[in-house]
Amino acid sequence: MPRRSTRFEALPAFPLAEMKAARRRLEAEGVDVIDLGAGDASLDPPPAVIERLREVAGDNAHSRYPFQMGLPAFREQIASWMQRRFGVTVDPWAEVLPLIGSKDGLAHIPFAFLNEGDAAIIPDPGYQAYLGGVTLAGGDPHLVALRPENDFLIPLDELPESVASRTRLVYLNYPNNPTTATAPDDYFEQSIRFCAEREAVLLHDNAYSEIAFDGYRPRSILEFDGARDVAVEFHSLSKTYNMTGWRLGWVAGNRETIVALSKVKSFMDTGQFLGVQAAGVAALESWEEWVPGNVATFKRRRDAAVRGLSEAGFDAALPKATMYVWVSVPGGESSQAFSTRALEQEGVIVMPGGALGAGGEGFFRIALTVTEERMLEATQRLGRLQRDSAC
Secondary structure (H helix, E strand, O other): OOOOOHHHHOOOOOOOHHHHHHHHHHHHOOOOOEEOOOOOOOOOOOHHHHHHHHHHHOOHHHHOOOOOOOOHHHHHHHHHHHHHHHOOOOOOOOOEEEEOOHHHHHHHOHHHHOOOOOEEEEEEOOOHHHHHHHHHHOOEEEEEEOOHHHOOOOOHHHOOHHHHOOEEEEEEOOOOOOOOOOOOHHHHHHHHHHHHHHOOEEEEEOOOOOOEOOOOOOOOHHHOOOHHHHEEEEEEOOOOOOOHHHOOEEEEEOHHHHHHHHHHHHOOOOOOOHHHHHHHHHHHHOHHHHHHHHHHHHHHHHHHHHHHHHHOOOOEOOOOEOOEEEEEOHHHOOHHHHHHHHHHHHOEEOEEHHHHOHHHOOEEEEEOOOOHHHHHHHHHHHHHHHHHHHO
């Protein structure tokens, strides 16, 4: 076996890799498994998206290399949507870049900005693309635990100066995966100031901006004064439109950062299939009419999940946004041990908080990926584990 690089060896195991194999084994044994692990909802994309792809799939022009320019109509629709949704004006040609899912940009952008010794501030727990991109680019990932006493926000003003002075990238994600936390306006303003003072790039992962409940409306970082000087924001069609496998998203904001990421990507890929980008246009066109119904489905699932968990004795708060519920592990058990018991004893897959980073220990995450009936069944099964822990 050839020697692997030190950067590769520094990567943690990917979450749920072992549980997927365990699921196949249990299902082969006839166990009814309820999967609440990955954020991949059992829902369909908007009908207009499917129809648009059918229309263009046979068009030879859509089979050519997209390159980083992508489909002009998709860029224009992104700019239009950002204006309609957030009141933010972005130049579709200079301040927008189509992505092969937002993960593409989040993982590749460190290659443009990090030298050895440069630090990147990463939420812990958090989306593994942040840590993976920084590690493979040779930067210094500085993980900051997201704790309840800080409202699951990164306390930037508490970073040691030895780290703050070396910071070149700051990853934020609000509404947050996995904690479901939301950030107040003054926190975004503080984050912009922090990055401006250190000439760091602020990377806001806003993948859950549209899955919000009870009148809450998440904001774009680009709405705040000074953001355009330091920040870019990542969006995805995966969760909002149930298009996880389509791999389509974008980044918008600071034009110098956009140019840098585009150059990196030009060496990594040649862009997403133009037919999928055309379908993305249809998705954004359907935003006003279609998305509220999809969010209502997630709300029903959220309500069922929290009600069922609470009745089963778990400490589960009602999230204002995202497609997750963040739950305290009962009885002082490790998150991995609890999640293993949930699968082996009850046939329920949950995400152990520790698998998303050491800062997630003490919690587990469930995804709102199944019907209310299946969700209640899952919480009843988890309740049996709760009772076992108490014995």
